Amino acid sequence: MVPVGARGALPDWLTAAPQPPVAPGLLAGALADTGNGGKPGGLTAVPVPGRRPRTVLAVGVGDATLPQLRSAVAVAVRRAQTLAESGARRLVLPLDTTVAPAGADEVRTAVETALLAGYRYRDASTPHPPRLVEVLVVAADAADPAVAAAARTGRVAAESVAWARDLVNTPSSTKDPAWLADQAVARLGGLDGVTVTVLGPEELSAGGFGGVLAVGGGSASPPRVVIASYRAAGRAHPVLVGKGITFDTGGLSIKTNAGLRDMKTDMAGGAAVLAAVDAAARLRLPTPVTAVVAVAENAVGGGSYRPADVVRHVGGRTTEVRNTDAEGRLVLADALAHARLALGATVLVDVATLTGAMRTALGARTAGLYATTDGLAGALLTAAGHAGESFWRMPLAEEHVGHLRAQLESPVADANNAPGNPGSTTAALFLQPFAGDLPWAHLDVAGPARAGGDDAEVVKGGTGFAVRTLLRWLEAGAPVEQAETVLY
Numbered sequence: 001m002v003p004v005g006a007r008g009a010l011p012d013w014l015t016a017a018p019q020p021p022v023a024p025g026l027l028a029g030a031l032a033d034t035g036n037g038g039k040p041g042g043l044t045a046v047p048v049p050g051r052r053p054r055t056v057l058a059v060g061v062g063d064a065t066l067p068q069l070r071s072a073v074a075v076a077v078r079r080a081q082t083l084a085e086s087g088a089r090r091l092v093l094p095l096d097t098t099v100a101p102a103g104a105d106e107v108r109t110a111v112e113t114a115l116l117a118g119y120r121y122r123d124a125s126t127p128h129p130p131r132l133v134e135v136l137v138v139a140a141d142a143a144d145p146a147v148a149a150a151a152r153t154g155r156v157a158a159e160s161v162a163w164a165r166d167l168v169n170t171p172s173s174t175k176d177p178a179w180l181a182d183q184a185v186a187r188l189g190g191l192d193g194v195t196v197t198v199l200g201p202e203e204l205s206a207g208g209f210g211g212v213l214a215v216g217g218g219s220a221s222p223p224r225v226v227i228a229s230y231r232a233a234g235r236a237h238p239v240l241v242g243k244g245i246t247f248d249t250g251g252l253s254i255k256t257n258a259g260l261r262d263m264k265t266d267m268a269g270g271a272a273v274l275a276a277v278d279a280a281a282r283l284r285l286p287t288p289v290t291a292v293v294a295v296a297e298n299a300v301g302g303g304s305y306r307p308a309d310v311v312r313h314v315g316g317r318t319t320e321v322r323n324t325d326a327e328g329r330l331v332l333a334d335a336l337a338h339a340r341l342a343l344g345a346t347v348l349v350d351v352a353t354l355t356g357a358m359r360t361a362l363g364a365r366t367a368g369l370y371a372t373t374d375g376l377a378g379a380l381l382t383a384a385g386h387a388g389e390s391f392w393r394m395p396l397a398e399e400h401v402g403h404l405r406a407q408l409e410s411p412v413a414d415a416n417n418a419p420g421n422p423g424s425t426t427a428a429l430f431l432q433p434f435a436g437d438l439p440w441a442h443l444d445v446a447g448p449a450r451a452g453g454d455d456a457e458v459v460k461g462g463t464g465f466a467v468r469t470l471l472r473w474l475e476a477g478a479p480v481e482q483a484e485t486v487l488y
Contacts (some may be wrong), residue, residue, distance in 0.1 A: 040068045041075050064097050066109050067456075070388055073110050074117035074456045077135070081118060084130045094138040101140040104150035109388070110137050111154030112161075112468070116457035119162050121169040156282045157471055161464035163187060164268075164275035168450070168462025172247035172264045176221035177295040180246055180267065184226045184274055184293070191281040193232065199225040207338065209294075210312040211319070211330035216296030218251060218304030223296035225335065227343070228274060230281045232288040238478040239345035240277070240470060241335045243328045243352035244270030244295035251298050251324030252306055265462060266328070268449035269351035270295060276470035287474050292339050294331035298324070310413050314338045317433060320410040323418035328354045329430050330417060336434040347376065347480050348440045349473075350431070351466050357423030359447040365455075366390040367448055367465065370428040371441040379479040380441055383472035388457075389465060390448070394425060396432075401425055439480045 040062035059076045062068040073093060080091040095102035095110055102110075114135045122128060141147045167175070167183060181198045189196045201222045204213055209225060216223030226244070245266040249255060255263070270293035277291045305311070309321040311330060314337035319330060332350055339345045358368045369391040371377035377393050384391045395401055404426055407419035415433075419426040428442050448465040451458050473479075 041071050043075060043079060061097070064106075066105065067388060069095075069106060069109050070113045070456045073113040074454075077114050077117040077132075078454065080132055084132050087130075089133040090136065091132055091134070092136045092138060096138070096140050102147075103141065104144075104146045105386075107137060107139055107142075107147050108150040108154035108157075111151050112158045113457040115155065115158035116161060116464075117454075117459065119165060119459050121165065121461055123171070153283060156279050157468055160275040160279035160282070160471070161467045163278060164271040164464035164467050165459075165462045167271040167274075168265055168268045168464070170264070172297070175246045175264065175267070176219075176297060177216065177224045177244070177246055178221060180244060180270070180293075180295050181224040181226050184228055188228050188274065188278055188281070191230075191278070192284075194228060194230050194277070194281045196229075197227040199227070207342075208312065208314045208316070209334045209338070210314075211332075211334040212294050212296055214305040214309065214311045214321070215245070215251070215298050215324075215327040215331055218301035219297035219299035220301070221246075221297050223294070223331075225338070226270075226274070226293040226295060227290065228277050228293075229290040229343075230277050230285075230288055232284075232286050234287040234477065236346050236478050237288055237290065237344055238347045238349065238474070239290045239292060239339040239343055240273035241332060241339055241348060241350035242270030242273035242291060242293040243267065243332055243350075243354065244293040245328060245331070246295065246297045248298045248325070248327065249300055251300060251327060252304050253323045253325040254300060255325065262450060265450045266353050267293075267295070268353050268462060268465070269443075269445060271462070272351045272445070272464065272466040272470065275464065275467045276474065279467070279471045280474050283475075285474055287478050289474055289478070290339070290343055290345070292335045292343070294335040296327075296331055298327045313434070315341055315434070317415075318413040320413040320416040322416050326417045326427075328352050329427050332431055333434045336431060336440075340434070340436050340438055345438060347478060348435050348438050349376075349380070349443065349470070350441075351443045351445060351470075353446045353449045354442075354444045355424045355427050355446055357421065357427075358444040361422075361424060362392055362447055364447045364452070366392050367446075368392060368394045368424055368444040369441060370394050370396045370425075370444075371439075372396065372432070372435070373439050373480060375479070375481045376439045376441050379476065379481070380443075380469065380473055383476065384469040387468035387472045389469045391443070391469070394428070396425075396428060401429060404429060 039060045042060035044058045046056045059072045061072040185196045212223045248263040248266040273291040311319045314334045408415040410416040
């Protein structure tokens with residue numbers, strides 16, 4: 001078992017082999033006798049007399065598309081994990097089909113899925129239940145350097161996603177701003193080419209981070225801004241900005257009890273961008289990338305900011321506070337402006353559990369994507385399609401949303417922070433000026449950042465959503481040019 005981060009766990013790593021332990025012809029004949037037609041996710045136990053294992057679990061993959069492969073591998077892993085309690089320790093996953101041998105994409109997908117579907121988070125006095133010790137991915141072309149590299153990339157991606165899940169799943173009684181900053185330093189600070197800088201209250205005050213300081217002012221745990229930079233030789237410098245609210249009470253505009261229960265998830269965007277830098281550095285990608293995470297606890301206390309306050313952000317723009325529960329955009333505003341003005345960003349992408357309106361619009365499995373250019377939107381959608389994460393592009397063009405800008409007006413400041421419905425779009429419009437003229441995308445992951453149950457490689461709790469999309473985009477060189485759009 002490989003512990004990851006705090007208390008999450010993955011099965012031990014996968015090895016690759018060119019041949020399965022049971023002849024495919026034998027399995028094909030046995031499956032034909034059972035009437036199994038390969039329905040995606042279908043599970044059939046096939047007795048294999050005279051050898052070990054004596055039973056093979058056959059999982060249908062349908063047409064063997066990547067989404068169907070994810071589903072099949074996840075079914076196999078979860079079933080094998082239940083058998084681990086009875087002594088099973090090894091899972092074999094043959095990937096080749098009768099049509100073609102598995103290639104790099106199939107191997108990477110299988111490795112990512114096997115590790116992520118096997119992830120569990122527990123914070124208990126008893127140890128984890130027995131787990132799989134080994135998962136063997138079988139592909140005829142396992143010795144091909146491209147396939148071997150894909151397997152390693154899949155493992156690194158899954159480990160980084162698991163770290164993001166650990167950060168999200170950690171209770172806020174532990175996860176205050178200082179703890180989250182320390183986790184970033186501990187995980188990223190020792191990687192080649194990575195520097196991590198943590199700005200405390202004094203540096204934030206000197207730098208004009210009025211939004212971060214206002215939101216974090218009511219907490220006994222002062223806010224932080226974490227800047228993690230991976231240096232490489234590429235000319236582009238994408239900066240990923242993450243919302244890092246370690247717990248959100250709503251402030252003086254306090255939430256209901258039901259609305260508070262999942263608020264440890266409100267730093268999922270920050271976890272995602274840190275994990276993307278983690279994966280990029282471990283893979284030694286040729287594209288430099290920086291993550292900026294604005295970390296604060298939106299609490300109720302004597303120092304809480306109030307409705308009718310005016311906040312001054314990095315760069316001087318001001319905001320009239322009308323609702324202290326619209327805090328995420330205030331901290332993102334500072335982080336975006338800092339990335340643009342001080343870090344030399346050439347493109348900005350922010351990730352945030354920003355609005356309940358987005359979850360209402362798109363549900364719990366799809367994130368919203370706003371972008372100022374078609375090229376950046378297309379590149380991110382292409383990356384998301386390869387990663388298997390679902391995004392839907394939302395309108396930001398003037399002809400669609402120009403009439404909404406009047407809702408942001410304030411008689412006492414440059415804008416107000418609670419301009420009303422449509423909530424996800426007006427939140428994006430609030431953020432846009434802080435990105436300036438740079439290509440900018442805003443990923444509102446309020447729905448898929450946490451899951452109520454298991455589905456394919458997603459498990460209940462924090463999901464690490466957007467890490468794999470960002471990584472795929474960085475692997476492609478963080479393009480902002482028009483790319484072929486893949487809708488997953």
